[in-house]
Each structure stands twice: as structure tokens, then as C-alpha cells.
Amino acid sequence: MSEAVFQTTGLGLTYPDGTRALSDVDFHIKPGEVVSVIGRSGAGKSTLLRCLNGLLVPTDGSVKFRGKEVHSSPEHARTVRRDVGMIFQSFGLVPRVSVLNNVLIGRAGQVGLWRGLIYHWTDAEKQLALRCLTRVEILDQWHKRPRELSGGQQQRVAIARALCQQPAVLLADEPVSALDPATARVVLDHAVRICREDGIAMIANLHSVSLAKEYGDRIVAFKAGRVHFEGLPAELTDDVLREIYGEHYADF
Numbered sequence: 001m002s003e004a005v006f007q008t009t010g011l012g013l014t015y016p017d018g019t020r021a022l023s024d025v026d027f028h029i030k031p032g033e034v035v036s037v038i039g040r041s042g043a044g045k046s047t048l049l050r051c052l053n054g055l056l057v058p059t060d061g062s063v064k065f066r067g068k069e070v071h072s073s074p075e076h077a078r079t080v081r082r083d084v085g086m087i088f089q090s091f092g093l094v095p096r097v098s099v100l101n102n103v104l105i106g107r108a109g110q111v112g113l114w115r116g117l118i119y120h121w122t123d124a125e126k127q128l129a130l131r132c133l134t135r136v137e138i139l140d141q142w143h144k145r146p147r148e149l150s151g152g153q154q155q156r157v158a159i160a161r162a163l164c165q166q167p168a169v170l171l172a173d174e175p176v177s178a179l180d181p182a183t184a185r186v187v188l189d190h191a192v193r194i195c196r197e198d199g200i201a202m203i204a205n206l207h208s209v210s211l212a213k214e215y216g217d218r219i220v221a222f223k224a225g226r227v228h229f230e231g232l233p234a235e236l237t238d239d240v241l242r243e244i245y246g247e248h249y250a251d252f
């Protein structure tokens, strides 16, 4: 088996206020794999992503990126930040700058934040950003401000920004929860297609079980901070779904 991009062993996370968000989580993702993470609100999905990207330091167990503990050194933590792209439900774009500059901000981890902040970009970097916009079919919007775009367009800009970072893995925290079902598919189609083309691994926290099954190579379901199910989409039966979401589970 090729080395996992991320591997957690016995991961536990207790927030400073004492909330136990994750317990004994063994999770991995291989290069190029697409993993859907599901579970009820509060199950620990976002906390997992924050542990993977180094934002949270585990209270128990370990989180390894490419075989090395995320917090083993400041250099490795920087490598993780550089190689891990993120997209969020709320898009997270900078409002006052153009779409193109938002995408270039994805390069900040590569070139140093000071250049990212003063927007002094080389032609090669601009070409890369324009290529990323082309791949999510939004090049014609490059000069606009984020508020001039629809939600689906903004999320495509966020995908282009993450791509411009040339990441090894894309972490998507409910990337389509704010979008209508048709637009959600357009956005996921773009993200998953590009990840597959480029061999980027992707972890997507999703509230829609049908989207999780459709787009994931593998599904990991959390319940109260623990991994309750891990397997292929076809193995995620209605019985398992009732265990995760309760008796009133109905797909949405």
C-alpha cells in the first residue's frame, strides 16, 4: 500500500472547555483517494479536518502527514499548511479583491505571506491562477469581486484558489451545504474531477448521504466523536444509517 497522505492513530481531541469532540479515531486517506465523511451535527467532522490541517493539536494519539507527525516540527507544520488545500461551506473568499487575486492568495503558502499580502505576482503565477480558473470554467469572471458572483461560482473560485496551491490533499468542510442540489453537483463534479486528474486526495464532510455515496471512493461515518462505520458506499446500508442518524433517518 502506498504511504497514506494522512493517518491518525487513536486520535482524541478535547476542546479547552472540556468538550470531548473526538475519541480513538483511526483514519487514513491514500494518495488520490476521495473519502466522504458523514455524521450528525456535532459528531466531530469539522474537528477531524482541523486536526488534520494542524489547526488543532491532538489531546491523544497521533496525526501523521506523509508518515510524519504534523506537529513534529515547525517546518513540517508549514509543509502541511502548504500542501493541504481547504474549502468551506461559506467559501471564505476575501471580499475586497478580485477573483484572480483571490486565486493567487492560494499561492501565499508557497511564496511567503508577505508577497501574498502585497499581491506582487510573477507572470507564471498569474498564468497558473488563470489555468485554475479555466479548469472550474469561471475564467470569464476573473476581474469581478466575490460578491458579484453566485454561491456556486464563489465556491468554484475557492476550488481554483485551493488548486493554485497545488496541494496533495483537499479538505472540504461541507462544501455544498449552502448551494441548491443542482449547483451542489456542478461544484462537486469540478472538485472531484480535478482531484482525480491531478492525483489529489480529497476528504469531503457532507450532510447529504446520497452525495457522499455518489462521490466518495470510501465513506467514514462519525457518531459522537468516534468512527462508527468505514467502508465502501455500497456497504452503507439503511440499518447503518439509522444507527448513525436515528430512527427518523430519511435520505436528503
Ligand SMILES: Nc1ncnc2c1ncn2[C@@H]1O[C@H](COP(=O)(O)OP(=O)(O)OP(=O)(O)O)[C@@H](O)[C@H]1O
Pocket: 015, 016, 017, 019, 020, 021, 039, 040, 041, 042, 043, 044, 045, 046, 047, 048
Ligand atoms: N471551538 C470549540 N470549542 C468547544 N467545543 C467545540 C468547538 N468546536 C466544536 N466543538 C464541539 O465539538 C463537537 C464536535 O463539533 P464539530 O464542529 O467537529 O462537529 P461537526 O460534525 O462538524 O458538526 P456539523 O455537522 O454541525 O458541522 C461538538 O460537540 C461541538 O459542540
Ligand SMILES: [Mg+2]
Pocket: 045, 046, 047, 173, 205
Ligand atoms: Mg462541521
